Amino acid sequence: MPVTADAIIVGGGIIGVSIAYHLAQQQLGRILLLERDVLAGATTGRSVASIDHLTLQPHAVDLFARSAAFFAEFDELVGASCEFVQTGSLVLAGAEQAERLATAVAAMQTAGLNVKILSLDELTKIEPRMQIDGIAAASFAPGAGYADPVLATQALAAAARRLGVVIKQGQLVTKIVLQGRQIVGVETTTSTGPVQTISAPLVIIAAGAWSGELLESVGIQLQLQPVEHPVVCLQRSFTLHTHPSLLDLTTGIYARPETGGLTLSGSINPKIGHEPINPDGADGYVHDDYILWTMRRLLQRYPQLKTSQLRTGWTGIMTISPDWQPVIGTWPHLLGLYCAVGFSGQGFQISPAVGDFLARMIIGDSAAAHQLALFTPTRFSTGKILRTEQDGKRYGLLG
Ligand SMILES: Cc1cc2nc3c(=O)[nH]c(=O)nc-3n(C[C@H](O)[C@H](O)[C@H](O)COP(=O)(O)OP(=O)(O)OC[C@H]3O[C@@H](n4cnc5c(N)ncnc54)[C@H](O)[C@@H]3O)c2cc1C
Numbered sequence: 546m547p548v549t550a551d552a553i554i555v556g557g558g559i560i561g562v563s564i565a566y567h568l569a570q571q572q573l574g575r576i577l578l579l580e581r582d583v584l585a586g587a588t589t590g591r592s593v594a595s596i597d598h599l600t601l602q603p604h605a606v607d608l609f610a611r612s613a614a615f616f617a618e619f620d621e622l623v624g625a626s627c628e629f630v631q632t633g634s635l636v637l638a639g640a641e642q643a644e645r646l647a648t649a650v651a652a653m654q655t656a657g658l659n660v661k662i663l664s665l666d667e668l669t670k671i672e673p674r675m676q677i678d679g680i681a682a683a684s685f686a687p688g689a690g691y692a693d694p695v696l697a698t699q700a701l702a703a704a705a706r707r708l709g710v711v712i713k714q715g716q717l718v719t720k721i722v723l724q725g726r727q728i729v730g731v732e733t734t735t736s737t738g739p740v741q742t743i744s745a746p747l748v749i750i751a752a753g754a755w756s757g758e759l760l761e762s763v764g765i766q767l768q769l770q771p772v773e774h775p776v777v778c779l780q781r782s783f784t785l786h787t788h789p790s791l792l793d794l795t796t797g798i799y800a801r802p803e804t805g806g807l808t809l810s811g812s813i814n815p816k817i818g819h820e821p822i823n824p825d826g827a828d829g830y831v832h833d834d835y836i837l838w839t840m841r842r843l844l845q846r847y848p849q850l851k852t853s854q855l856r857t858g859w860t861g862i863m864t865i866s867p868d869w870q871p872v873i874g875t876w877p878h879l880l881g882l883y884c885a886v887g888f889s890g891q892g893f894q895i896s897p898a899v900g901d902f903l904a905r906m907i908i909g910d911s912a913a914a915h916q917l918a919l920f921t922p923t924r925f926s927t928g929k930i931l932r933t934e935q936d937g938k939r940y941g942l943l944g
Pocket residue numbers: 555556557558559560561579580581582583584585586587588589590591592593594595596716717718719751752753754755756759774775776860861862863885886888889890891892893894895
């Protein structure tokens with residue numbers, strides 16, 4: 546284990562490895578990534594990993610668009626597959642969300658993504674199997690889909706290692722070490738070993754649901770809220786061979802196909818299926834009332850799924866920030882500390898751009914710093930919390 550590094554990244558989920566890979570591309574020097582367990586062993590490994598090509602948050606458009614382009618070329622860029630599966634993605638809106646959807650689609654188009662508003666006739670042509678009651682507007686992104694989040698993490702980690710990054714698993718960071726205003730390293734330990742200090746002038750916290758407590762050790766309060774999110778997994782019967790990925794704003798659910806004739810579905814309603822928890826105390830159950838809630842809404846769109854078989858599913862921990870938007874950047878009163886946390890249920894699909902922009906911000910690229918400025922961790926104390934005018938009070942996965 547090295548005792549000094551030029552940069553230490555804490556956390557080996559998709560965000561940490563993306564930062565490591567992109568920092569190495571910027572030739573930052575000796576980069577060390579410390580993961581307390583195994584790569585992709587926490588939230589990332591439990592992700593539904595949809596890549597939707599749409600956000601209703603105007604601030605996040607570039608993160609989504611750049612990342613979509615990266616995923617489209619992932620295999621060539623990274624040198625290994627993330628098993629991207631193109632399913633196309635439909636977003637369904639009621640009358641009250643139609644205008645917002647149209648604005649979001651226009652913004653994604655300006656950013657270069659192939660996504661369009663569909664008339665109800667076009668919607669029925671693209672997806673004749675779906676019931677369209679209550680839908681006033683819909684969008685379709687033909688290139689959207691999903692990837693394998695564990696493979697994506699491993700592929701980026703392997704590419705980072707080839708660029709010289711040292712990755713240590715089973716290595717818990719217990720403390721960020723500060724001298725005056727300057728970050729000087731971290732304290733770390735294994736399950737059996739002694740506490741060791743590793744010196745570095747730059748520390749990047751990408752520790753998912755555990756980031757809050759690490760940051761508190763240097764006096765930073767971000768009010769990140771870990772929540773347990775259940776995913777319902779169905780085995781489709783022959784009555785519904787397949788379907789596109791779906792975000793249904795009218796009923797509050799998402800659904801996407803999975804290999805082996807499966808469908809994964811769950812809630813995008815912030816009040817359902819986002820139960821605050823201690824990240825070490827998740828119970829892992831997909832409860833019956835949640836399954837019923839999700840199934841009722843899914844059957845509204847696809848009555849054919851009535852004959853599907855339930856496989857229960859799994860839960861994972863999402864880390865929700867106070868405005869349900871990522872928290873990326875640094876603090877003016879501390880030198881050398883950065884974070885990329887609070888992804889609020891959408892971190893997988895924006896992970897390439899988060900890594901790229903943050904790496905470039907760290908080496909002093911002002912354009913990248915500008916791209917990330919709105920996501921600054923200081924926004925909660927300076928009153929610059931990200932809300933949309935239309936939706937000042939209601940938060941959720943899609944903002
Ligand atoms: C059920 C579910 C479905 C989701 N579906 C989608 C989706 O469809 N599309 C999408 O874009 N996003 C989705 N998300 C969100 C997305 O998966 C997350 O935003 C993303 O995986 C977060 O990655 P991360 O690297 O920040 O966190 P993590 O994957 O949790 O990685 C953080 C790592 O830090 C390590 N760590 C923590 N503390 C320490 C420490 N002190 N020292 C060393 N290491 C430490 C942890 O062990 C962990 O491996 C979903 C999330 C869940 C739970």
